[in-house]
Amino acid sequence: MGEHHHHHGHDHSHGHHDHAAHASETRLAIAAALTGVFMLAEVVGGVLSGSLALIADAGHMLTDFAALSMSWFAFRLARRPADWQRTYGYDRFQILVAFANGLTLFFICGWIVYEAWQRFADPRPIEGGLMMAVAVAGLVVNIVAFCLLHGGDRDNLNMRGAALHVLGDLLGSVGALIAAGVIMATGWTPIDPILSVVIAAIVLRSAWRVVSESAHILLEASPKEVDSRRIGPALVAAIDAVEEVHHIHVWAITEKRRMVTLHACIRADGEAPEAIRAIKRELAESFGLEHATVEIEYGCCADRPASPQEAA
Missing domain, CATH: 3.30.70.1350 (Cation efflux protein, cytoplasmic domain)
Structure with a gap:
């Protein structure tokens, strides 16, 4: 009986992994800060203008800010060395956060569909100009945040989960721009809930992939590329x-x-x-x-x- 460990090439791969993780961590911090600042601006704008739509969107941005902050914290925690209780270290926390972010997106998409149904049942007047202004500002912030996250480690589930939250907002801003344009041109308000449901379906598909892949790892299953x-x-x-x-x-x-x-x-x-x-x-x-x-x-x-x- 014999047992032996050989870690050929680990120093190089870990060095590369640490560099990629640090770059991703920085990108997440900037994206979280951008989201947080825009969220506060929406709250102030909502209170000053009396717009419930602005305050409601700020609530949605709050969930994204929380998701990005948790993703950033996961990278920070993963840098801690292994100890006698956690012999593999804290890397797995990133997978837990990715799983949680994916599940959160399920609830957000469900809420969007529910709200869309309510709008169909009880149409409300929508101020197209204000909606357009919010959508443009949100689109700029979300494009910058998404480019930051998309330029990070694309194989990292934690980064993908965070990017999905921002992508959901980005698509929401695009949808709001289109809807605002249609409402200002024709006054047809049902376009708003219709586009909301389409965007929710797109985000839900991607969220399912993140949840299933992170659950696969959490269940200690064999990596899909290894038979x-x-x-x-x-x-x-x-x-x-x-x-x-x-x-x-x-x-x-x-x-x-x-x-x-x-x-x-x-x-x-x-x-x-x-x-x-x-x-x-x-x-x-x-x-x-x-x-x-x-x-x-x-x-x-x-x-x-x-x-x-x-x-x-």
Whole structure:
């Protein structure tokens, strides 16, 4: 029985990961600040003009500000080192925030659809000029924020969840601009709730992807690009000393930190250190799994219940 860890290439990949995370963190901080300032401006404008629409939109911006702030905090927390209680560190918190942001979008989209239904049932007068002014200001802020987030790490679920919130607002601003134009030109107010439902459907589709991908990671499922069924046969075929592979577990801490543990039964004359190095190399090259824990066995699995003869 032997066990060995080899972390070839981790320093380089972690260095690159840290740089990307720091850049994403900065982008999130700026986007959150922009959203927060615009939210406060909407509250002041709503109070001064007596516009309920402005104050209601400020409430929506508050949820985005909270989402962006949580995403930023997740990046900050992920920089903390691992400890004896959290041996993998705090990286997984980013996935939790992405999952929470995705679920929040479900509720927001549901609220938009409900409000649209209420508007259909009870049409209200809409001041097109004020609506246009708010939409233009919101569009500028959201374009800047979305460009900031879209230019960050696109593979990071936390960034994608945050960007989705801003994208929802951006599409909302575009929809409001179109609706305001139609209302000012024709006076046809149903265009406002109709466009709201269309935008909610677009955001909901993207939110579902973020929720399903983050849930996949939280459930410790195998990364979608790794077929765990192929690992055992591939190792047996590639490495002469390996006779059989079992107890294979593949999961991810985040979408970029993937892990694998397995038991490998090798020939009686096989050398455990060489077999472990060969297995780790094959896992990295063929499956992109660079963090592997390998347990070497001779003859039978150590986890197999002992027979009465062995127990005696």
